[in-house]
Amino acid sequence: MSQKADIALIGLAVMGQNLILNMDSKGFIVCAYNRTIEKVTQFLNNEAKGSNVIGATSLQDMVSKLRIPRKIMLLVKAGSAVDEFINNLIPLLQPGDIIIDGGNSEYQDTARRCNELEVKGLLYVGSGVSGGEEGARYGPSLMPGGHHEAWKHIQPIFQSICAKADNEPCCEWVGEGGAGHFVKMVHNGIEYGDMQLICEAYDLMRNLGLTQSEMSKQFARWNSEELDSFLIEITRDILNYKNSEGELLLRIRDTAGQKGTGKWTAIAALQYGVPVTLIGEAVFSRCLSALKNERVEASKLLKGAATKPSVANLQNFLNHIKHALYCAKIVSYAQGFMLMREAAKENGWNLNYGGIALMWRGGCIIRSAFLGNIKEAFTRNPQLSNLLLDGFFKKAIESGQESWRQVVSHAFMWGIPVPALSSALSFYDGYRSEKLPANLLQAQRDFFGAHTYELLGQEGKFVHTNWTGTGGNVSASTYDA
């Protein structure tokens, strides 16, 4: 009888194929399966030729080829395909077997599946996988969560195939239920934010008349400093890219699509009541970009600022842009970690924030030197309540904030949209405000809806005032504004 496989992988599209080849290269025996069976043979005869990968012709065949406890990883389209496979696998498995979903599933679906499988004695893991095709092949960032009992069985495979940063694996157990997919969702939201910030820096530079080659040089310089990251690096290369028709970027339509994980992050932020403003703006910016036809019409009708973009000292201003980008990025990550902290509280997850920073440090799209600084912040103080309060980041914003304010105010005067840079600055100013104008909000709500208010020094005691002398003295018990 031939050797049994260590793991089965279902879904032979780009992610599945590359993860299989990665596992194979690390010495694990993988059994490959796909809904369209012909793709298994195609894969074995082409990409996996010469490897130890084995194929299966049916789910029964696949299950019979696995070591116990069986480990089956799904890399299929998120949604009903995952449920269909789980339902078809249940009758074929034994208690203690493990199903792993490595797709971009919604974290609440993962939590539901965890509960459903627990009743049947099966272990379920929802794992974030980041890094795209190349990451999957040579070392992704992996964010597994679900039934903790599964971790000791999958840990050797996961920590062997994942990316490494400073010799540490970019994969650690995240937490119970949907925790792994939640953290992956926030990662994707942060990716949206980073990309939007870079786009705003690019927009400012091109409005100041820089050529693509000059902008590329700026990004190259920034990539050797505190902004050192994969996204800055690829932006440098995109700006430099030319084909037979010249600079490609100039010919790309200015409308961006989305697959939904950024939107999910913004929805979760609203649901948990956490002001994740920068990612929200990044999602809305993509929505605004998609209104191309409307924007073309509006551009002919609506007047903008009277002041044309220009600066006395270009080099100085470019440095201001770098600081603005860095400060706003700090706010974005601080907001993302605030969201994870609140979700952890509500879901009973014991998240290791330094460990999460390390998981994102290598392999994934937001990989950067900056994540190393975040890891260090949580190592210094594992109980850190907000990244903005860490000494390193506090100092970074102190030294960059004048530049940040210059950039945002100039952009407003020139009529250049900078939603992410500016919303981050407003958040920063709000977060550091001892007094916000919400006293007036309380008064307004009580005035028109008898919603009551709290007096300073008497927190927790809600009172109502008859502001006009004509309303009653009864306060509202329902919340409607």
Ligand code: NBP
């Ligand atoms: P896709 O998301 O394109 O999914 C293709 C796979 O899903 C194929 O195996 C296909 O089988 C299967 N499938 C579909 Br589509 N509908 C199905 C159904 N109703 N029942 C059973 N199988 C079905 O592949 P991918 O881009 O490799 O991504 C896989 C997962 O990883 C997704 O959740 C994705 O969001 C996530 N992810 C992707 C990336 C990336 O860079 N692409 C990065 C990180 C995470 P077939 O061959 O029979 O049609």
